Amino acid sequence: MGRLTTHVLDTMAGGPAEGVAIELWTMDSEPSCLVRTLTNADGRTDPLLEGEHFRCGRYELRFMVGQYLRTRHAVDLDTLFLDEVPVRFGIQYPEQNYHVPLLFSAYGYSTYRGS
Incomplete structure (x- = not known):
């Protein structure tokens, strides 16, 4: 069986982002x-x-980067561009690993499927 993992990188600081709140939601039937x-x-x-919890389906990761940006980089609430970053994806092959990293700064982000 595979598994789902994530990794959050702060591209403004050039390293890992400690203390970012993350939620994982199932998007099948009733979220x-x-x-x-x-x-x-x-x-x-x-x-x-x-x-047994790693199954085919539709999911959403919600990365709460706004609080991190306000705390770590002193981004003012009035000028905050990114707050909650949702990433929707599907798991089709439960025997494989799915790694969904988030690379972000105050004004942009990227993600991809790793393994």
């Missing part, structure tokens, strides 16, 4: 929150889904 967690000093979390 519901499956996991709430915070990134560690390496910008990572424990696996978000694995074992």
